[in-house]
Amino acid sequence: MxxxxxxxxxxxxxxxxxxxxxxxxxxxxxxxxxxxxxxxxxxxxxxxxxxxxxxxxxxxxxxxxxxxxxxxxxxxxxxxxxxxxxxxxxxxxxxxxxxTAPAGGGNPVHQLADRALDAPLVALAPVLGLGPDEAQRRLAAAGVAVDSPAQSLATLAATNHTDPRRLLGVVLGGRRD
Ligand code: HEM
Ligand code: HEM
Structure with a gap:
């Protein structure tokens, strides 16, 4: 130059x-x-x-x-x-x-994820291909105490002061972090 x-x-x-x-x-x-x-x-x-x-x-x-x-x-x-x-x-x-957009608009994958986070563990586990106790076992292994399989990841995240998406990652991959 x-x-x-x-x-x-x-x-x-x-x-x-x-x-x-x-x-x-x-x-x-x-x-x-x-x-x-x-x-x-x-x-x-x-x-x-x-x-x-x-x-x-x-x-x-x-x-x-x-x-x-x-x-x-x-x-x-x-x-x-x-x-x-x-x-x-x-x-x-x-x-x-x-x-003014009607409720339920937006990315359906994000809506599905939101509903999954709000669903009771007992309903979510089979969708993820897990046996009845496996989701709970994976959460427990990551230090998240589950009182009842009727609890959702959103509720568990709130009581454990963490991000529900992190808990979904734990349940999906059995991650321990
Ligand atoms: C990919 C993004 C951008 C590229 C590649 C780019 C590139 C350039 C180039 C090559 C010049 C001329 C430099 C010179 O004469 O010495 C310039 C000037 C300038 N750019 Fe950018 N720029 C970008 C983004 C922006 C943004 C986001 C703003 C403002 C928010 C901005 C504001 C200006 C201003 C005010 C000038 C001086 C213009 C003048 O002297 O007439 N630029 N930019
Ligand atoms: C040339 C300029 C840019 C273009 C054309 C562009 C375009 C896009 C597009 C198409 C997406 C995908 C949205 C989706 O997930 O469907 C996206 C996502 C994103 N962009 Fe840009 N973007 C630009 C600049 C920026 C800048 C300057 C930032 C500053 C931080 C930024 C931050 C983000 C973030 C955070 C996302 C992710 C949103 C999400 O998680 O869905 N982008 N961008």
Missing amino acids: TSPTPPAGLDGWLRRYVTQTTTAVGLVVGVSGGLLFFDLAKRQVHSMHEWLGMAFLAIAVLHVVRHRGSFAAMLRQPRQHVLLALTGFAMLAFVGASF
Whole structure:
């Protein structure tokens, strides 16, 4: 590159690295977000997308700091106000629609998971292909005391101060952590 030598200090550091890192991280987050949208390679990219997404937010803040002068000027442009208003309306339309959506909408897999967490252990175990006592045994092995097979993972999680999804993991895989 033939750009002039950046100044020393924080501004120089911002100029040398921040737009470059924003570009690199933004590319990966953008491509992985596109894959997730089309339900491709979800298992492989989901957690990477989440964490690099958080890194992207942090680096994007520095990117704005690096371009703070032109960013502030841009915020004063009337066309920026129109675009902010249009984006705000789009956001409100989606958020508003979520309030009026009929109950039971949304991802059916998430609904199934919620119902599984609320079901009594005695009903959940056969769905998971486990014998009557096996779910209870796995929970006990992980240090979760079950008073009655009528208890649900959600109730057990509340009384044991843990996450019900962790308990579902224990029951599914017999994990002890
Ligand atoms: C994948 C994401 C992004 C990429 C690849 C990217 C890339 C770039 C590049 C290459 C420049 C020109 C740098 C220069 O002239 O030295 C730039 C400028 C700028 N970017 Fe980004 N950027 C991204 C995200 C963002 C975000 C999220 C914001 C604001 C929230 C932002 C705000 C700005 C501003 C204000 C400028 C200065 C524009 C100017 O001086 O005219 N960028 N960006
Ligand atoms: C180029 C920008 C981005 C695109 C196209 C994109 C797209 C997507 C898509 C399609 C999903 C899948 C949702 C699903 O599970 O059905 C997703 C999930 C997610 N994205 Fe992004 N994303 C982008 C940027 C970001 C950023 C900057 C963050 C910041 C943290 C982020 C955080 C997340 C998280 C936490 C999830 C997981 C949500 C869940 O557990 O279901 N994404 N993204």
